[in-house]
Amino acid sequence: MNKPIRVVSVFCLVLFMALLVNATYLMYVRSDDLSKDPRNRRIITATFSRERGAILVGKDVIARSVPSDDQYKFQRVYSQPFKYAPITGYFSWFGQTGVERSQNSVLAGDDSRLFVTRLVDMLSNGDPKGGNVQLTVNAAAQDAAWEGLENLPGDAQGAVVALEPTTGRVLAMASTPTFDPNNFASHDFGEVKDVSDRLNADERDPLINRAIGTTLPPGSTFKLVTAAAAIESGNYDADSMVPGGYKFKLPQSSTEISNHDGGNCGGNRITMTQAMEVSCNVTFLSLANELGTEAMADQAEAFGFNSTSLEDLGGQASSLYPRDMDPPQTAMSGIGQSNVTATPLQMAMVAAAIANDGDVMRPYIVDEVRAPNLSVLARTDPQSISKAISSSTAEELTKMLVATVDEGTATPAQIPNVEVAGKTGTAQSTPERPPYAWFVSFAPANDPKVAVAVLVQSSDTSRDEIAGGRLGGPIAKAIMEAVINR
Amino acid sequence: MSQTGNLMAGPLMTFVHRRRRGAELFLLVLALAVGIGAYAAVGLGVEGVVPADLVGYGGWLTGLIVAAHITVRLVAPYADPVLLPLVAALNGLGLAVLRRLDLTYETLGQSHTFARQQLTWMTVGVILFIATLFLLRDHRSLQRLTYTSGLAGIVLLILPFVPVIGRDINGANIWIRVAGFSLQPGEVAKVLLVVAFSGYLVLHRDALALAGRRVVFVDLPRGRDLGPILAMFGVSMMILVLQNDLGSSLLFFGLFLAMLYVATERPGWLVVGGLMFAGGALAAYTFVGNVQRRFDIWLHPMDYYTDPGTSFQPVEAMFGMGWGGLIGRGLGNGFPERVPFAYSDFILSTIGEELGLTAVMAIVLCYGLIVERALRIALISRDGFGKLMAVGLGAIFALQVFVVIGGVTGLIPLTGLTTPFLSYGGSSLVANWVVIALLLRISDQARRPAPRLDPVDDDEVDSESTQVVKLR
Numbered sequence: 001m002n003k004p005i006r007v008v009s010v011f012c013l014v015l016f017m018a019l020l021v022n023a024t025y026l027m028y029v030r031s032d033d034l035s036k037d038p039r040n041r042r043i044i045t046a047t048f049s050r051e052r053g054a055i056l057v058g059k060d061v062i063a064r065s066v067p068s069d070d071q072y073k074f075q076r077v078y079s080q081p082f083k084y085a086p087i088t089g090y091f092s093w094f095g096q097t098g099v100e101r102s103q104n105s106v107l108a109g110d111d112s113r114l115f116v117t118r119l120v121d122m123l124s125n126g127d128p129k130g131g132n133v134q135l136t137v138n139a140a141a142q143d144a145a146w147e148g149l150e151n152l153p154g155d156a157q158g159a160v161v162a163l164e165p166t167t168g169r170v171l172a173m174a175s176t177p178t179f180d181p182n183n184f185a186s187h188d189f190g191e192v193k194d195v196s197d198r199l200n201a202d203e204r205d206p207l208i209n210r211a212i213g214t215t216l217p218p219g220s221t222f223k224l225v226t227a228a229a230a231i232e233s234g235n236y237d238a239d240s241m242v243p244g245g246y247k248f249k250l251p252q253s254s255t256e257i258s259n260h261d262g263g264n265c266g267g268n269r270i271t272m273t274q275a276m277e278v279s280c281n282v283t284f285l286s287l288a289n290e291l292g293t294e295a296m297a298d299q300a301e302a303f304g305f306n307s308t309s310l311e312d313l314g315g316q317a318s319s320l321y322p323r324d325m326d327p328p329q330t331a332m333s334g335i336g337q338s339n340v341t342a343t344p345l346q347m348a349m350v351a352a353a354i355a356n357d358g359d360v361m362r363p364y365i366v367d368e369v370r371a372p373n374l375s376v377l378a379r380t381d382p383q384s385i386s387k388a389i390s391s392s393t394a395e396e397l398t399k400m401l402v403a404t405v406d407e408g409t410a411t412p413a414q415i416p417n418v419e420v421a422g423k424t425g426t427a428q429s430t431p432e433r434p435p436y437a438w439f440v441s442f443a444p445a446n447d448p449k450v451a452v453a454v455l456v457q458s459s460d461t462s463r464d465e466i467a468g469g470r471l472g473g474p475i476a477k478a479i480m481e482a483v484i485n486r
Numbered sequence: 487m488s489q490t491g492n493l494m495a496g497p498l499m500t501f502v503h504r505r506r507r508g509a510e511l512f513l514l515v516l517a518l519a520v521g522i523g524a525y526a527a528v529g530l531g532v533e534g535v536v537p538a539d540l541v542g543y544g545g546w547l548t549g550l551i552v553a554a555h556i557t558v559r560l561v562a563p564y565a566d567p568v569l570l571p572l573v574a575a576l577n578g579l580g581l582a583v584l585r586r587l588d589l590t591y592e593t594l595g596q597s598h599t600f601a602r603q604q605l606t607w608m609t610v611g612v613i614l615f616i617a618t619l620f621l622l623r624d625h626r627s628l629q630r631l632t633y634t635s636g637l638a639g640i641v642l643l644i645l646p647f648v649p650v651i652g653r654d655i656n657g658a659n660i661w662i663r664v665a666g667f668s669l670q671p672g673e674v675a676k677v678l679l680v681v682a683f684s685g686y687l688v689l690h691r692d693a694l695a696l697a698g699r700r701v702v703f704v705d706l707p708r709g710r711d712l713g714p715i716l717a718m719f720g721v722s723m724m725i726l727v728l729q730n731d732l733g734s735s736l737l738f739f740g741l742f743l744a745m746l747y748v749a750t751e752r753p754g755w756l757v758v759g760g761l762m763f764a765g766g767a768l769a770a771y772t773f774v775g776n777v778q779r780r781f782d783i784w785l786h787p788m789d790y791y792t793d794p795g796t797s798f799q800p801v802e803a804m805f806g807m808g809w810g811g812l813i814g815r816g817l818g819n820g821f822p823e824r825v826p827f828a829y830s831d832f833i834l835s836t837i838g839e840e841l842g843l844t845a846v847m848a849i850v851l852c853y854g855l856i857v858e859r860a861l862r863i864a865l866i867s868r869d870g871f872g873k874l875m876a877v878g879l880g881a882i883f884a885l886q887v888f889v890v891i892g893g894v895t896g897l898i899p900l901t902g903l904t905t906p907f908l909s910y911g912g913s914s915l916v917a918n919w920v921v922i923a924l925l926l927r928i929s930d931q932a933r934r935p936a937p938r939l940d941p942v943d944d945d946e947v948d949s950e951s952t953q954v955v956k957l958r
Contacts, residue, residue, distance in 0.1 A: 001873050002865055003746040009861045012884040016854040023896040027807050027843040034808030039791055042809050042821050069595055
């Protein structure tokens with residue numbers, strides 16, 4: 001009977017080999033695919049149970065995980081929830097947004113840069129810990145931004161972005177209305193669902209980070225781009241005489257566009273600086289008309305329009321300067337109307353580029369990635385995206401913008417003993433809704449430390465009182481002061 | 487026919503197996519290190535502290551294993567030295583994993599004491615193991631029980647259909663409930679059936695082997711000898727259709743076929759049996775919706791993920807094992823509770839998730855070694871009955887392990903079978919301990935120096951020296 005026993009042995013060997021091969025296929029070859037399956041709740045549950053890393057602003061811990069005694073070992077806590085919600089986003093069992101999402105692999109401890117930490121955790125059988133993320137945000141600037149938006153009259157919707165012109169570091173980013181990410185971090189998933197449904201249904205869109213996610217006509221603040229294109233064309237400088245007057249007749253049309261206040265900008269021929277000071281519509285309509293769509297679009301794109309650049313946060317909308325506009329639309333685009341739309345981030349980038357000798361720096365908000373023991377694993381290096389304008393153009397524009405703050409429409413942003421460059425904007429969308437108020441600025445003009453864009457999308461201010469200077473100016477001023485007086 | 491006499495006349499006759507009890511003890515220490523170490527690791531991984539009862543628990547486990555070892559030394563000194571350590575390691579690991587699951591279920595508000603109950607069952611198993619070795623000094627005495635155990639096996643298989651005591655648990659009619667205990671009679675039946683098959687085949691092997699005709703290189707058996715295979719086929723199909731249990735069906739029929747083949751040395755039986763089973767399974771697939779559905783779920787598990795009661799379990803198990811990867815998440819760091827019945831049929835997914843592919847391979851190799859030892863025992867055994875029993879017990883092990891691990895890892899359609907020594911379940915654990923006792927008994931007989939008329943050898947093992955050794 002030994003021969004068949006040997007046959008049976010070989011047969012058993014084959015069976016067991018099949019088991020081994022199949023187990024290897026399942027647990028090694030398919031391992032990644034299975035872990036990526038969205039229905040696999042293990043991954044999210046694991047990150048939910050783990051000690052997730054902290055998000056830091058300066059020395060402030062704005063998001064951290066504290067031990068919890070329910071079925072998940074840790075509870076995410078946001079110390080200044082509303083102020084930082086647009087940046088941190090939320091971390092819920094159902095998903096993440098903001099930095100919680102973009103830096104998830106670091107915070108969860110899965111990032112390859114945390115390999116050594118993970119190895120130590122594994123060998124010591126300790127629970128894996130996530131790494132920490134240090135943001136570029138300046139706490140004082142963020143406070144000023146948040147308070148500015150909070151103190152707007154009524155139920156205001158608005159957003160603020162402040163950048164460090166020379167690096168692209170995001171110094172402040174606030175959006176209102178906002179939400180409390182602590183509600184999303186709850187371990188009561190029914191409650192999370194309710195909160196999420198309620199916020200998603202809210203027509204004021206509290207979940208949207210308006211600083212990067214809302215594009216609106218930039219209004220007069222876009223005159224910076226128009227002026228930049230004009231000076232770059234080589235035919236203009238700050239002292240060049242440009243058309244002023246009461247009205248501009250759009251090409252191929254009988255429509256005439258007047259100035260904001262219906263005045264004549266101080267004459268039929270004025271200097272470009274004067275035009276900027278009074279935000280003369282006629283001047284910039286005619287400049288855009290003269291330069292044409294091509295030149296205008298090239299200039300806008302050099303500043304970052306038609307693309308996204310901030311990689312540290314999701315939900316970024318691309319600011320648009322369409323290339324297929326007809327002459328009347330092109331003329332209208334010169335004053336930030338027509339089909340031109342921009343995010344507050346984009347307008348801050350325009351201001352920052354002018355402040356930074358024309359160099360557009362890539363905005364970033366994650367400064368350092370740190371191990372759980374706070375040793376630095378990686379630091380973000382500033383990176384130039386493009387040279388939007390020449391240094392001399394930047395100088396000319398700065399001159400004009402300083403004059404605008406000193407003597408023009410942007411006076412609310414004046415800071416004693418500091419040279420401030422700024423521009424207001426008031427953009428019309430549809431007649432039945434109030435216009436948007438914009439304000440972009442940077443300071444000090446001779447050695448820029450901060451560039452700011454403020455957008456007030458709607459507030460309870462009466463229609464005639466709305467002007468970028470009045471609503472946005474004080475906010476921008478407070479942020480610039482916070483950075484300069486650091 | 488290779489008669490036992492031929493073996494004794496060959497050169498093997500001069501070869502004397504060493505007892506290797508010291509080696510067994512050494513391996514047992516390693517096995518205990520696995521079991522107790524895993525128990526400590528579970529405490530550390532889940533609760534962050536070494537379990538308070540580690541000493542008591544470790545002592546109990548050590549006591550059981552040492553008792554088994556001493557028994558082997560006393561009454562089966564020539565028995566195979568590898569089997570007991572393999573079983574001890576598997577049983578110990580199983581207990582630790584059950585403890586880990588208990589702790590998790592506790593946090594979910596359920597109170598289970600799988601580990602404690604399993605330890606009780608292990609104690610019963612070891613007691614029966616000891617009793618078997620003490621009471622059964624020669625496995626050949628079981629040959630007298632051929633028809634008794636055959637009848638008892640069939641009765642046990644049918645018991646779950648008896649209205650009052652039968653229980654349908656989780657869709658499989660394989661349970662009975664007696665005096666407050668749920669039992670799986672199939673686990674006991676398979677041991678009884680091995681005994682019955684061995685006895686029957688030893689007696690009838692010549693008739694089954696020699697008569698028949700040759701058709702295209704294959705010797706086919708005579709029609710009139712097809713009786714037993716038809717009977718076994720009937721039983722298997724009954725289990726498949728009525729109990730909805732492909733695993734057991736495959737197990738019993740495969741077992742019978744393997745033993746028939748070994749007894750007769752005629753591959754023709756495999757051809758006939760294989761065709762019959764394939765035909766039966768095809769018929770069941772065609773006419774029994776349940777089987778069809780199960781097959782479909784096996785082929786496309788991901789499509790049925792959200793259907794409750796279908797592929798949620800195997801898919802979750804795959805997610806878990808995939809997440810475990812090469813070295814696992816560490817005991818206590820996975821989510822085995824996401825897989826329904828992680829403590830019984832799907833215990834391997836828990837192990838895969840928390841201890842990784844490495845542990846799964848180690849476990850498969852442990853089972854492989856158990857099968858290998860069983861077949862080796864069959865090879866060296868001197869009597870046909872012992873050979874067949876060893877083959878049968880080895881084949882049961884191999885088939886059961888293949889069916890359950892293959893099912894959990896998605897190699898074959900899922901069936902409800904326990905993972906020997908690992909899964910929670912009293913009937914299975916106790917029956918498997920007895921299986922190991924039987925294998926050790928046969929191997930003791932096989933490895934023992936052949937009794938001689940030379941009186942010098944006799945004083946060493948005088949109780950055995952007086953017994954009659956049948957040489958047929």
